[in-house]
Amino acid sequence: MKLSKELEHRFVEELEKHQNIVHKVCRLYTNNQDAHNDLFQEITIQLWKAYPKFRGDSKFSTWMYRVSLNTAITLYRKGKRAIRTQNMDDVLYKVKAEDYDDTEEQQLKLLYKAVHQLNDIEKALVFLYLEDKSYREISNTMGISEVNARVKMNRVKTKLRTILNP
Amino acid sequence: MDELELLKKDWQKDTAEYPQLSAEEIYPMILKKSSSLVKWIFYISIAELVFWILMNTLPFLSESYKENFDKMEMSDTLFYGLNIFSYAIICVFIYFLYTAYRSISVVDTAKGLMKNILRTRKIVNYYVIYNLVFLAISSIIAFYYTMIHSPEFSQQLTELDSNGEAFGFWMGIIFVLLLTIAIFGLVIWGFYRLIYGILLKRLNRNYKELKKLET
Numbered sequence: 001m002k003l004s005k006e007l008e009h010r011f012v013e014e015l016e017k018h019q020n021i022v023h024k025v026c027r028l029y030t031n032n033q034d035a036h037n038d039l040f041q042e043i044t045i046q047l048w049k050a051y052p053k054f055r056g057d058s059k060f061s062t063w064m065y066r067v068s069l070n071t072a073i074t075l076y077r078k079g080k081r082a083i084r085t086q087n088m089d090d091v092l093y094k095v096k097a098e099d100y101d102d103t104e105e106q107q108l109k110l111l112y113k114a115v116h117q118l119n120d121i122e123k124a125l126v127f128l129y130l131e132d133k134s135y136r137e138i139s140n141t142m143g144i145s146e147v148n149a150r151v152k153m154n155r156v157k158t159k160l161r162t163i164l165n166p
Numbered sequence: 167m168d169e170l171e172l173l174k175k176d177w178q179k180d181t182a183e184y185p186q187l188s189a190e191e192i193y194p195m196i197l198k199k200s201s202s203l204v205k206w207i208f209y210i211s212i213a214e215l216v217f218w219i220l221m222n223t224l225p226f227l228s229e230s231y232k233e234n235f236d237k238m239e240m241s242d243t244l245f246y247g248l249n250i251f252s253y254a255i256i257c258v259f260i261y262f263l264y265t266a267y268r269s270i271s272v273v274d275t276a277k278g279l280m281k282n283i284l285r286t287r288k289i290v291n292y293y294v295i296y297n298l299v300f301l302a303i304s305s306i307i308a309f310y311y312t313m314i315h316s317p318e319f320s321q322q323l324t325e326l327d328s329n330g331e332a333f334g335f336w337m338g339i340i341f342v343l344l345l346t347i348a349i350f351g352l353v354i355w356g357f358y359r360l361i362y363g364i365l366l367k368r369l370n371r372n373y374k375e376l377k378k379l380e381t
Contacts, residue, residue, distance in 0.1 A: 143275025
């Protein structure tokens with residue numbers, strides 16, 4: 001009993017520290033705040049269920065990438081809360097204005113919008129790319145070869161370009 | 167691509183943008199029940215197993231069915247043989263299903279996870295196909311036994327035989343029987359396509375997308 005409490009405590013602490021990874025996955029795969037929360041909830045459950053087997057031979061954050069992406073791409077079924085609202089204005093979240101001039105801000109908005117139009121697998125690749133993961137890590141997470149990860153990533157870039165400049 | 171670099175820069179610096187959850191908010195979240203695809207598939211598979219086991223055993227609980235069954239005068243060896251066979255198959259399927267479920271892991275690679283879920287589904291599909299085939303064969307056997315042991319039928323058959331119409335008669339019966347089985351099978355097949363079509367559409371699409379890269 002004491003052990004499980006300890007485990008719980010350690011898990012919550014780690015998740016609290018690294019929660020932005022989950023937020024970022026939710027941001028890519030959902031269209032509004034309700035859906036975001038719903039997916040966040042499901043990822044948290046999956047992380048917690050898998051946590052007892054987490055051996056610490058990889059970093060907690062690396063392990064989180066896998067579980068979060070797998071949940072978003074494969075395991076997640078839209079909950080009632082997620083279907084209720086379909087407000088596309090929430091989609092892009094607010095891009096912070098501070099350091100940018102208008103054109104850059106505008107460009108970013110368009111970029112986020114374009115990324116949202118990609119399919120599930122492409123989004124995962126973009127996510128890992130944005131997180132600055134190596135092609136080796138991308139290949140390990142997705143279960144495809146390094147060469148194919150590269151090829152696919154290049155195709156995604158081309159696709160994004162086409163969406164941005166039709 | 168410059169644009170993507172711009173996105174990367176923004177992506178990596180916007181950490182404070184998300185509403186941060188506190189530990190107190192996370193605690194209740196880990197107690198909630200999952201509604202994942204695997205859970206759905208698990209429940210449906212259990213329902214399928216139970217359904218087919220009931221289909222195989224329930225009729226024997228009814229007296230009239232038992233009487234009819236006795237009238238067929240099927241040999242004991244055949245009867246028990248079939249029974250043992252069908253229960254053995256159920257055990258084998260449960261074992262395979264169990265090991266397949268155990269292999270589904272959220273810490274697998276994206277492709278590995280999808281593959282294992284689809285493999286699990288396939289096992290249940292095989293079980294359903296087996297049941298449909300078994301049902302078809304056993305209804306043909308049951309039909310045949312009932313026919314040859316019915317006095318009215320034998321009498322009618324002798325009459326038809328003397329008129330030389332027996333062949334057409336048998337053909338007609340076989341045709342109706344096959345048609346019934348086909349319609350029944352089609353309805354069940356359609357039902358499955360519907361359930362798993364909805365449930366696995368996204369998974370299949372994503373798996374194909376990953377597989378496409380390998381070719």
